[in-house]
Amino acid sequence: MSADVLLRLDGISIRLPDPHEPALVDGVTLDVARGECLGLVGESGSGKSLLLRSIIGLVPPPLSAAGEVLWSDVPGAPLLAMDRRAARGRDVSMIFQEPMRSLNPSKRVSWTLAEPLRMRRGLHGVALRERIISLLEDVGIDDPHRIARSYPHELSGGLQQRVMIAAALSTDPDLLLCDEPTTALDVTTQARIIDLLKELQRSRGLSLVFVSHDLAVISEIADRVAVLNGGTLLEVGTAREVILDPRHSYTRMLVSSIPEQLSAGTTTDPTEAHP
Amino acid sequence: MTTTPIPTAPSTTTIALRRTRRSRRGARVSWFGVGIVALFVLVAILAPLLAPADPLAQNLTERLAPPSAAHLLGTDALGRDVLSRLIFASRIDLPLGIAAAVISASVGIVLGAAGGFIGRWVDTLLMRVGDLVMAFPTYVLVIALIAIMGAGVPAILVSFALLGWVPYARLLRAEIRRVTKEEYISAANLAGIVRWRILVIHVLPNAVRPIISYFVIDIMMAILTLASLSYLGLGVQPPLAEWGSMVAEGQPYIQTHWWLTGAPGLTIALLGLGFLLVGESIERRLRA
Amino acid sequence: MNALLRVTDLSVTYGRVRRGVTVAPTVCGVSFELSAGAAIGIVGESGSGKSTTARALVGLLPYGGTVELDGALLPLPRSREQRRRIQMVFQDPTSSLNPSIRCDRAVMQVLGARFSTAEDRRRRAYELLERVRLPGRLFGAWPSELSGGQRQRVAIARALATEPQVLIADEATSALDVSVQATILELLNELRASTGIGVVFISHDLTVVRATCSQVLVMRHGVVVEQGDVERVYTAPRDEYTRELIAAVPSIRVLSQTHEVDTGALPTPPRWVLAESA
Numbered sequence: 001m002s003a004d005v006l007l008r009l010d011g012i013s014i015r016l017p018d019p020h021e022p023a024l025v026d027g028v029t030l031d032v033a034r035g036e037c038l039g040l041v042g043e044s045g046s047g048k049s050l051l052l053r054s055i056i057g058l059v060p061p062p063l064s065a066a067g068e069v070l071w072s073d074v075p076g077a078p079l080l081a082m083d084r085r086a087a088r089g090r091d092v093s094m095i096f097q098e099p100m101r102s103l104n105p106s107k108r109v110s111w112t113l114a115e116p117l118r119m120r121r122g123l124h125g126v127a128l129r130e131r132i133i134s135l136l137e138d139v140g141i142d143d144p145h146r147i148a149r150s151y152p153h154e155l156s157g158g159l160q161q162r163v164m165i166a167a168a169l170s171t172d173p174d175l176l177l178c179d180e181p182t183t184a185l186d187v188t189t190q191a192r193i194i195d196l197l198k199e200l201q202r203s204r205g206l207s208l209v210f211v212s213h214d215l216a217v218i219s220e221i222a223d224r225v226a227v228l229n230g231g232t233l234l235e236v237g238t239a240r241e242v243i244l245d246p247r248h249s250y251t252r253m254l255v256s257s258i259p260e261q262l263s264a265g266t267t268t269d270p271t272e273a274h275p
Numbered sequence: 276m277t278t279t280p281i282p283t284a285p286s287t288t289t290i291a292l293r294r295t296r297r298s299r300r301g302a303r304v305s306w307f308g309v310g311i312v313a314l315f316v317l318v319a320i321l322a323p324l325l326a327p328a329d330p331l332a333q334n335l336t337e338r339l340a341p342p343s344a345a346h347l348l349g350t351d352a353l354g355r356d357v358l359s360r361l362i363f364a365s366r367i368d369l370p371l372g373i374a375a376a377v378i379s380a381s382v383g384i385v386l387g388a389a390g391g392f393i394g395r396w397v398d399t400l401l402m403r404v405g406d407l408v409m410a411f412p413t414y415v416l417v418i419a420l421i422a423i424m425g426a427g428v429p430a431i432l433v434s435f436a437l438l439g440w441v442p443y444a445r446l447l448r449a450e451i452r453r454v455t456k457e458e459y460i461s462a463a464n465l466a467g468i469v470r471w472r473i474l475v476i477h478v479l480p481n482a483v484r485p486i487i488s489y490f491v492i493d494i495m496m497a498i499l500t501l502a503s504l505s506y507l508g509l510g511v512q513p514p515l516a517e518w519g520s521m522v523a524e525g526q527p528y529i530q531t532h533w534w535l536t537g538a539p540g541l542t543i544a545l546l547g548l549g550f551l552l553v554g555e556s557i558e559r560r561l562r563a
Numbered sequence: 564m565n566a567l568l569r570v571t572d573l574s575v576t577y578g579r580v581r582r583g584v585t586v587a588p589t590v591c592g593v594s595f596e597l598s599a600g601a602a603i604g605i606v607g608e609s610g611s612g613k614s615t616t617a618r619a620l621v622g623l624l625p626y627g628g629t630v631e632l633d634g635a636l637l638p639l640p641r642s643r644e645q646r647r648r649i650q651m652v653f654q655d656p657t658s659s660l661n662p663s664i665r666c667d668r669a670v671m672q673v674l675g676a677r678f679s680t681a682e683d684r685r686r687r688a689y690e691l692l693e694r695v696r697l698p699g700r701l702f703g704a705w706p707s708e709l710s711g712g713q714r715q716r717v718a719i720a721r722a723l724a725t726e727p728q729v730l731i732a733d734e735a736t737s738a739l740d741v742s743v744q745a746t747i748l749e750l751l752n753e754l755r756a757s758t759g760i761g762v763v764f765i766s767h768d769l770t771v772v773r774a775t776c777s778q779v780l781v782m783r784h785g786v787v788v789e790q791g792d793v794e795r796v797y798t799a800p801r802d803e804y805t806r807e808l809i810a811a812v813p814s815i816r817v818l819s820q821t822h823e824v825d826t827g828a829l830p831t832p833p834r835w836v837l838a839e840s841a
Binding site: 043044186187188190191192194213214215216217219220232233234235236237238239240241243244247248249253254255256257258259260262 | 608740741742745769770773807808810811814834837
């Protein structure tokens with residue numbers, strides 16, 4: 001096994017303060033290779049979002065996280081303990097389900113994008129403006145100047161999501177964490193955002209951890225898939241392996257429940273029986 | 276075109292926190308607060324048995340006596356036993372406070388329901404009248420009323436009816452509007468349930484909740500108002516014992532006989548604390 | 564052939580009608596027929612007008628055009644009895660049930676005059692709750708004690724209590740986990756087969772509609788851009804927008820189409836499965 005591992009989660013457990021309560025995430029160990037997209041699949045209560053947040057230390061109190069998160073700085077570098085707070089926004093960025101929540105509604109898009117660039121890259125004036133425009137272009141926005149001047153509420157859900165992705169990419173991270181970023185979007189917008197993320201993965205060698213409850217979406221974007229249930233990791237493999245040939249009974253149940261599988265010859269229209 | 280958020284199943288964190296919060300929180304209300312209020316109610320009911328002396332009995336030879344075995348809190352300027360007056364005052368402040376809050380709540384609920392259910396111009400009219408009432412300094416209006424009706428309890432109760440209804444009306448109206456949009460109301464409508472039944476059985480029970488905690492705290496505010504007015508001489512008239520007027524009576528002697536003012540003041544504070552704790556614990560419970 | 568539900572030229576316009584001002588209708592020209600025991604889907608993105616259509620069908624919104632149930636025209640406003648014949652199951656499990664009423668009572672309240680005694684009503688309510696496969700111990704529970712899927716079951720039981728001829732599911736499974744959704748869909752199919760109830764299924768999820776309905780209407784900006792047999796529309800769409808919509812739907816089938824180039828480029832760790840106890 002010689003995958004160039006970028007991130008390793010080693011025995012991550014997330015618990016409530018009460019020791020009698022079952023763990024919300026129980027001893028999960030996962031690797032993310034450089035340049036790959038790892039899909040985290042599970043239903044509600046599986047702990048997938050919590051696991052994602054533990055990578056950058058965003059586990060909300062009173063919950064506490066245990067276990068190690070290891071990071072490899074450059075290709076070939078050994079895996080070392082990651083300073084999660086420092087990595088936030090620098091090596092690792094995150095995008096969320098509802099872009100309106102992470103975009104400051106009283107600030108124009110340009111301000112939201114400018115802030116981290118000013119602080120982390122020390123950009124000002126013309127250089128800053130140009131970088132903002134180029135970021136917006138990178139995420140497929142056709143009219144970057146107009147969008148930069150706009151407020152979040154003036155934009156459609158898809159555009160808001162693109163802006164959030166642009167903000168996440170502004171510091172050139174190696175890893176992008178995605179917490180159900182397309183769940184609240186229309187199906188056509190969702191397809192375009194998925195295409196955008198795949199393109200970014202390909203062109204920048206960006207690694208992704210993509211959380212979703214939707215197996216179809218995961219199929220479109222993930223290279224490898226990890227299945228979670230009740231905080232426990234059940235199965236890991238390539239997307240094709242896990243989804244088309246599931247081994248764990250839970251995964252099999254999950255795959256057979258998706259509507260695509262349901263329609264395979266089971267729709268009954270009683271009126272068809274009698275003329 | 277903005278996307279309307281599609282509600283999704285709650286997250287692991289939400290489910291877990293909700294479960295622990297439910298199991299950890301044993302009490303619905305602050306038992307300490309309930310205890311304080313219950314104590315006062317008991318004192319008010321049992322006043323004749325608990326008070327060592329007649330609150331109105333004057334003894335001019337024993338004026339301003341310091342605390343002793345016979346008079347645990349001493350005597351006031353007219354030789355009356357302070358402790359007995361303190362105990363009997365609960366028979367005035369507590370029932371009046373509750374009555375005043377009930378009157379405000381009743382008027383407020385009726386008007387708020389009218390605004391919330393009927394809507395349109397009725398609602399607008401009520402809200403603007405409410406704005407007017409709230410804009411006026413309360414005590415100026417009360418004093419004006421007293422000037423018309425004369426000092427004493429009736430004037431106070433009328434002023435609460437006229438002025439205290441606004442928060443109730445606003446709260447109820449807002450809640451009615453929120454609840455009416457909920458899907459179970461549409462479902463009730465579709466099931467063919469008559470409009471008034473929907474309002475009474477489905478809307479009201481869910482809309483009234485935030486008012487309950489406000490009501491409890493309002494009792495405290497009513498007692499404070501009553502005490503303040505009596506302190507100013509506009510409320511309960513002498514020789515009746517009332518905490519606020521006791522504070523005023525003890526004021527000239529505050530440097531030597533601080534307890535004449537301190538005792539009734541602390542009593543008001545303690546009762547107020549009790550109501551506040553109960554009201555806030557109800558509020559927290561509802562929000563959880 | 565007599566359709567159970569016949570909708571002709573349904574249109575909905577929001578806002579008060581003012582003289583001299585023409586407001587574009589929010590929904591316009593919706594027509595379809597639904598047979599007993601059949602299911603028809605209405606799909607579209609946000610703002611397409613599908614929810615508005617649903618609410619108009621049920622009589623919660625004023626509309627133009629006609630809605631005929633069992634051959635009889637449904638007037639506006641609807642009488643109490645007429646309202647009960649088309650029921651709706653809503654999207655949000657948290658607001659679909661009155662939080663201050665227990666589940667069994669919620670169903671009992673809605674039963675018809677046919678069930679006169681309290682005993683009758685309780686028995687019928689329990690029958691319905693069993694029908695939707697709610698665990699018996701939860702019959703007397705408060706809504707807050709139930710999961711999303713369980714709440715939707717109670718909502719369906721409550722809708723069935725009026726013995727409706729048509730059930731409209733407005734994104735009824737959208738907020739549920741996929742496995743729970745599968746069981747609710749199965750329940751709806753079973754109800755159609757056993758009671759002959761007709762279902763109108765509103766969803767943004769095209770795969771759900773394909774799994775349950777025989778016919779589909781595709782809506783966009785308040786108008787129907789395509790309608791017909793579900794398989795035909797999905798495999799050979801005629802409208803440009805419909806084609807775009809269907810092409811955008813993600814599918815696990817994409818996995819069987821991609822070639823193995825990827826795994827060559829990224830050597831991956833071996834497959835791992837948690838051992839299951841017997």
